[in-house]
Amino acid sequence: MRVAPPTSQPDRDAELALCQRVAEGDRAAADTLARLIMPVVRHAALRVTRTASDAEDASQVATLEVLRSARHFAARGSLRGWAGRIAVRSVVRWNARHGTPMVPEHDPDRSLGASAPAPGSEALPRPLEHYLDALPEPQRTALVLRHSLGYTIPEIAETTESPVPTVRSRIDKAMARVRSAIRRDVHLGTKGASA
Amino acid sequence: MTLHLDDARWRSAVDAHLRDEATAEHATLLEQHVPRSEEHRAEAAFLAALAEPPADPEASPAWLQTAVDAYARTVAQTRSQPAVRSPRWPWLAAAAAIALVVGVGAALHFGSDEAHRARSFEIATLIGPASEERRTDDAVWTIESGSARLSALPVDQVVTVEAELCAARPGRTICADAGSSVTARGSGALALHRGSATIRSEDSDDARVELDEVGVHASHHSVVVIERQAAGWSVSVEQGSATVTELGSSRRLSEGESLRRGGRAPAPTKGSKARPSPKASALLGRARAQRREGDTRAAMGTYAELIRTHPRSPAAQAARMSLAQLHLDRGAAKDALRLFRAYEKRGGPLSEEAAYGEIRALLELGRSSEAKRATAAFVRRYPQSPYGAKLTQ
Numbered sequence: 001m002r003v004a005p006p007t008s009q010p011d012r013d014a015e016l017a018l019c020q021r022v023a024e025g026d027r028a029a030a031d032t033l034a035r036l037i038m039p040v041v042r043h044a045a046l047r048v049t050r051t052a053s054d055a056e057d058a059s060q061v062a063t064l065e066v067l068r069s070a071r072h073f074a075a076r077g078s079l080r081g082w083a084g085r086i087a088v089r090s091v092v093r094w095n096a097r098h099g100t101p102m103v104p105e106h107d108p109d110r111s112l113g114a115s116a117p118a119p120g121s122e123a124l125p126r127p128l129e130h131y132l133d134a135l136p137e138p139q140r141t142a143l144v145l146r147h148s149l150g151y152t153i154p155e156i157a158e159t160t161e162s163p164v165p166t167v168r169s170r171i172d173k174a175m176a177r178v179r180s181a182i183r184r185d186v187h188l189g190t191k192g193a194s195a
Numbered sequence: 196m197t198l199h200l201d202d203a204r205w206r207s208a209v210d211a212h213l214r215d216e217a218t219a220e221h222a223t224l225l226e227q228h229v230p231r232s233e234e235h236r237a238e239a240a241f242l243a244a245l246a247e248p249p250a251d252p253e254a255s256p257a258w259l260q261t262a263v264d265a266y267a268r269t270v271a272q273t274r275s276q277p278a279v280r281s282p283r284w285p286w287l288a289a290a291a292a293i294a295l296v297v298g299v300g301a302a303l304h305f306g307s308d309e310a311h312r313a314r315s316f317e318i319a320t321l322i323g324p325a326s327e328e329r330r331t332d333d334a335v336w337t338i339e340s341g342s343a344r345l346s347a348l349p350v351d352q353v354v355t356v357e358a359e360l361c362a363a364r365p366g367r368t369i370c371a372d373a374g375s376s377v378t379a380r381g382s383g384a385l386a387l388h389r390g391s392a393t394i395r396s397e398d399s400d401d402a403r404v405e406l407d408e409v410g411v412h413a414s415h416h417s418v419v420v421i422e423r424q425a426a427g428w429s430v431s432v433e434q435g436s437a438t439v440t441e442l443g444s445s446r447r448l449s450e451g452e453s454l455r456r457g458g459r460a461p462a463p464t465k466g467s468k469a470r471p472s473p474k475a476s477a478l479l480g481r482a483r484a485q486r487r488e489g490d491t492r493a494a495m496g497t498y499a500e501l502i503r504t505h506p507r508s509p510a511a512q513a514a515r516m517s518l519a520q521l522h523l524d525r526g527a528a529k530d531a532l533r534l535f536r537a538y539e540k541r542g543g544p545l546s547e548e549a550a551y552g553e554i555r556a557l558l559e560l561g562r563s564s565e566a567k568r569a570t571a572a573f574v575r576r577y578p579q580s581p582y583g584a585k586l587t588q
Contacts, residue, residue, distance in 0.1 A: 025267055025270030026267075027264075030263045034262060034263050039248065042256075043248050043249055047249075056257075059259070059262075060261055061262075063259060067266040068266065096524050123239070124237050128241065128244040128245060136558070143245075146213055147242060147245050153214070161525050163525075186233050186234045
């Protein structure tokens with residue numbers, strides 16, 4: 001979802017005009033831009049943060065950040081891609097500074113933003129959020145950006161302001177933890193528990 | 196024990212994909228292989244669920260409407276009044292304002308759904324329009340980013356700052372360090388309840404900070420650092436002069452002078468000045484500017500230089516906290532731990548935040564038993580701390 005299709009010149013002109021109107025304070029244009037980026041904002045916020053309320057706060061702050069940045073849009077790429085990068089970076093920063101720390105139990109409210117059942121998801125002993133919530137924030141963020149949002153390792157390094165080897169290490173550690181938890185659940189016969 | 200060779204190769208392909216090193220063979224394996232063991236099938240299910248976007252969102256969630264409304268009102272406010280800007284002391288980035296409003300929520304211990312809605316309201320209120328009186332009132336402290344006025348500090352409300360924050364009135368700026376608590380008074384003064392703040396006055400002689408019964412006035416073209424701890428306070432003049440009014444009597448401080456009541460005085464070091472030098476202030480200003488411009492690496496270098504060259508200055512203590520937080524954000528928990536501990540050893544208005552940072556660094560390093568002990572000590576020492584709930588959850 002991060003990679004937007006190529007944008008034609010008329011589309012770019014329309015996107016530039018939209019951002020110009022946003023910069024001038026046009027509420028309808030701001031609403032249009034906010035809705036354009038809502039899927040990626042929501043996706044990043046629900047996967048990166050640990051609680052439903054954190055996801056809403058991070059989404060709100062990220063949307064504001066994009067709206068405030070609209071005047072800098074230069075149409076060198078698609079508006080959706082440009083705004084998505086700003087939004088994801090904002091969500092990651094917000095979560096690093098203000099997000100709820102790792103807790104043993106995941107927030108049951110997260111079911112509000114739970115994934116649509118993926119093919120074969122019945123094979124997963126517990127909900128996805130259970131395994132994500134067990135990861136330290138830097139590891140979770142790196143794994144989500146890589147596999148859920150499709151970022152490359154250098155892009156993750158830039159977004160999280162971390163060296164490339166650190167990003168790789170975080171992803172390795174995240175997967176090691178997830179595998180360990182899955183192995184334990186499979187061997188214990190855990191199924192469908194929330195924690 | 197059953198050995199599933201293809202499953203092992205599939206897992207190698209997963210690792211290669213996650214590390215951004217997948218070959219065409221890996222891609223084929225990932226696409227075609229169906230894991231046979233229960234454990235590998237569960238792992239495949241985890242990856243599939245993680246790649247799947249969240250379920251269809253509400254058509255018009257409240258946070259989206261709040262963000263759009265707040266943005267539209269902020270722009271309208273900006274356009275209705277020319278921005279008051281200082282060419283010499285630039286403003287902090289928008290992130291600081293966001294940190295402030297979030298900090299208000301954190302300080303008020305929001306947690307439930309109802310409280311969460313209230314927090315959203317706080318965000319909207321602070322970023323949203325000020326009253327007509329506030330728009331035309333020079334007594335209002337305004338947080339700005341670039342040429343835009345983002346919000347007005349709420350009057351008579353205690354605000355806890357989670358990141359460095361600068362607020363301005365015409366001709367003067369006050370920057371509060373992370374963890375500080377302030378209140379904007381209707382009179383135009385700023386009350387410092389906890390933490391540290393730096394007054395930078397340019398063409399105003401009414402830059403005033405209150406410490407209960409004590410008033411600190413910075414003169415024209417002055418830089419004054421104020422620290423407040425539970426046991427006392429200190430005022431240091433880095434540039435220009437200031438007047439401290441205490442119990443009806445006033446004392447004028449010149450550049451390089453400081454005044455302290457209670458608390459622990461910094462020990463002078465051999466061959467170095469005990470009082471902050473203008474250079475320390477300049478380094479701190481440079482580091483803040485670099486952060487504002489997004490050059491975090493340069494800012495970290497400047498903070499480190501400040502700590503190295505002026506280790507006893509108040510600015511260096513502030514730099515330790517900022518640099519520690521940056522290290523922690525970048526995954527360098529060991530460096531962060533060293534700096535948090537250095538801050539705690541010297542003591543200061545942000546000792547509580549430093550102790551909290553130390554625990555976070557220990558957890559990041561996987562030193563869980565040390566973190567557990569530090570958490571117990573933290574809760575004993577700061578029983579009312581909002582961080583306590585986070586740590587003991």
